[in-house]
Amino acid sequence: MTGTVITVTSGKGGVGKTTAVANIAVALASDGKKVVCIDGDIGLRNLDVIMGLENRIVYDIVDIIEGRCRTRQAMIRDKRLPELFLIPAAQTRDKTAVSPSDMVRLCDELRAEVDWILIDSPAGIERGFRNSVAPADKVLIVTNPEMSAVRDADRVIGLLEAEEKPTPSLIINRLNPNMVKRGDMLSVDDVYDLLRIDVIGIVPEDESVIVASNRGTPLSMDGKAKAGQAFRNIARRLNGEQVPFLDLEATSLWDRLTKLAGRK
Amino acid sequence: MTESSLIQIKGIRDGLLVSLGEAGWPVVQRALLERIEAQPDFFKGARLSLDVGAQALKSVELTALRDQLSERGITLWAVVSTSPVTENTAQLLGLATRLFKPAPQRETASPRAASPIPQDKSGTFPVAKGIDDETALWVNKTLRSGTRIEFAGHVVVFGDVNPGAEIIAGGSVIIWGSLRGFVHAGAQGNKNSVVCALDLSPTQLRVADEIAIAPKRSGKPQPEVVRLKDGLLQAEPWIPG
Numbered sequence: 044m045t046g047t048v049i050t051v052t053s054g055k056g057g058v059g060k061t062t063a064v065a066n067i068a069v070a071l072a073s074d075g076k077k078v079v080c081i082d083g084d085i086g087l088r089n090l091d092v093i094m095g096l097e098n099r100i101v102y103d104i105v106d107i108i109e110g111r112c113r114t115r116q117a118m119i120r121d122k123r124l125p126e127l128f129l130i131p132a133a134q135t136r137d138k139t140a141v142s143p144s145d146m147v148r149l150c151d152e153l154r155a156e157v158d159w160i161l162i163d164s165p166a167g168i169e170r171g172f173r174n175s176v177a178p179a180d181k182v183l184i185v186t187n188p189e190m191s192a193v194r195d196a197d198r199v200i201g202l203l204e205a206e207e208k209p210t211p212s213l214i215i216n217r218l219n220p221n222m223v224k225r226g227d228m229l230s231v232d233d234v235y236d237l238l239r240i241d242v243i244g245i246v247p248e249d250e251s252v253i254v255a256s257n258r259g260t261p262l263s264m265d266g267k268a269k270a271g272q273a274f275r276n277i278a279r280r281l282n283g284e285q286v287p288f289l290d291l292e293a294t295s296l297w298d299r300l301t302k303l304a305g306r307k
Numbered sequence: 308m309t310e311s312s313l314i315q316i317k318g319i320r321d322g323l324l325v326s327l328g329e330a331g332w333p334v335v336q337r338a339l340l341e342r343i344e345a346q347p348d349f350f351k352g353a354r355l356s357l358d359v360g361a362q363a364l365k366s367v368e369l370t371a372l373r374d375q376l377s378e379r380g381i382t383l384w385a386v387v388s389t390s391p392v393t394e395n396t397a398q399l400l401g402l403a404t405r406l407f408k409p410a411p412q413r414e415t416a417s418p419r420a421a422s423p424i425p426q427d428k429s430g431t432f433p434v435a436k437g438i439d440d441e442t443a444l445w446v447n448k449t450l451r452s453g454t455r456i457e458f459a460g461h462v463v464v465f466g467d468v469n470p471g472a473e474i475i476a477g478g479s480v481i482i483w484g485s486l487r488g489f490v491h492a493g494a495q496g497n498k499n500s501v502v503c504a505l506d507l508s509p510t511q512l513r514v515a516d517e518i519a520i521a522p523k524r525s526g527k528p529q530p531e532v533v534r535l536k537d538g539l540l541q542a543e544p545w546i547p548g
Contacts, residue, residue: 139380142374142377142378143374143378144374144378168401170377173374173377177374194452194470194471195452197451197452197469197470197471198451198452198453198471200451201399201450201451201452201453201454201472202400202401202453204399204448204451205366205396205399205400205401206366206370206400207366207367237467237469237470237487239449239467
């Protein structure tokens with residue numbers, strides 16, 4: 044097996060990197076693929092909470108790198124999806140505990156055992172970011188349809204270009220179709236116009252994301268929530284499938300009826 | 308060549324300046340790392356600027372060195388070089404390429420500094436030597452946020468200039484794409500410099516000593532030229548002829 048390393052990053056904080064990693068990982072693992080997520084945010088770990096695995100942490104990534112445990116021992120298996128693993132970050136250390144070459148070594152070891160390695164990068168463009176992108180085969184940039192997040196995404200894309208990484212793909216998270224329609228939010232086209240990289244996913248704003256994060260059951264595990272569906276589609280696109288983007292426009296019953304009636 | 312003559316270290320206002328001698332890059336790099344290993348406590352936490360001389364370095368080489376330095380607790384913040392290749396690489400990686408910043412405004416045309424490192428306010432560009440007004444830098448890509456291009460001649464960009472990107476040119480700047488970032492044309496005082504773009508909506512624009520911001524545009528973008536007229540920056544539609 045030769046696994047693919049995917050790093051999810053954004054520049055700006057709070058745009059939904061960790062949520063994206065958890066949901067895409069769940070979607071890939073539901074498809075029978077062997078997936079391991081690595082939390083790259085040493086000192087501010089979150090991925091374990093969102094995946095609901097917080098209370099099962101014994102060893103973390105720094106323990107692997109400093110040789111206190113074997114890689115296997117730090118991989119927490121998700122009981123709901125036996126093909127899904129998490130390597131948590133250390134909470135009591137900082138980014139300098141890991142170096143880019145450590146990450147490359149760890150991922151090379153994991154590549155032999157799993158199909159997908161998903162790295163949750165911390166916000167920013169400093170050490171933690173560099174650690175996370177060093178081993179990446181593919182980078183996904185998460186942004187929100189707002190100016191500051193798009194600017195930061197642009198900066199990160201520039202840094203990846205300078206490091207001669209393959210061109211990243213874009214996830215536009217938390218899109219509110221009604222606000223876009225009113226002209227109060229950047230549209231997908233506006234974002235694309237500035238960044239000019241492939242869009243691999245458009246995820247609508249959805250309250251159930253927060254509920255799911257608090258419960259520790261990523262949305263893409265089940266259910267009909269549109270955001271969960273959008274994340275599952277991203278996973279399918281990563282697998283090389285051609286999946287059309289969700290229709291986020293027709294949200295109200297009336298919209299849908301008029302659409303059905305062909306009046307629009 | 309012995310190791311000590313390859314690596315020369317001195318303290319400057321912004322940390323340590325390491326000048327590297329002439330030798331193959333792997334040799335120089337190894338010598339530098341060995342020197343650091345010999346006195347890890349001296350270097351730990353240091354802000355390092357490198358004068359690499361005429362070495363032409365690509366981004367793999369510079370990123371590798373930067374990462375190796377950062378693993379030893381050293382921050383690489385500047386790379387000074389006489390090679391345009393290295394300079395370009397350093398700018399793409401967000402590293403400084405001049406050790407002293409010129410005063411932000413009122414840069415006047417000044418004689419080029421005699422010393423190899425430009426002093427405060429002299430504001431010469433490192434690539435300035437031997438470049439006349441007819442030389443242009445061809446940039447065949449979109450400049451994203453955080454990129455800074457400095458060039459003593461003209462600059463031609465085949466792509467967009469995004470918000471957060473900066474171009475500082477001694478001559479004119481032509482952008483075959485959208486200009487949404489920052490451009491300073493005629494940075495050394497040339498008032499005849501122009502800026503043109505297919506879609507001109509810069510964050511801020513400067514020609515010589517004049518500063519302007521773009522008014523809100525309504526309607527479809529069209530190619531425009533900005534030039535200094537009667538001491539004011541004026542944009543007008545570009546009409547060939």
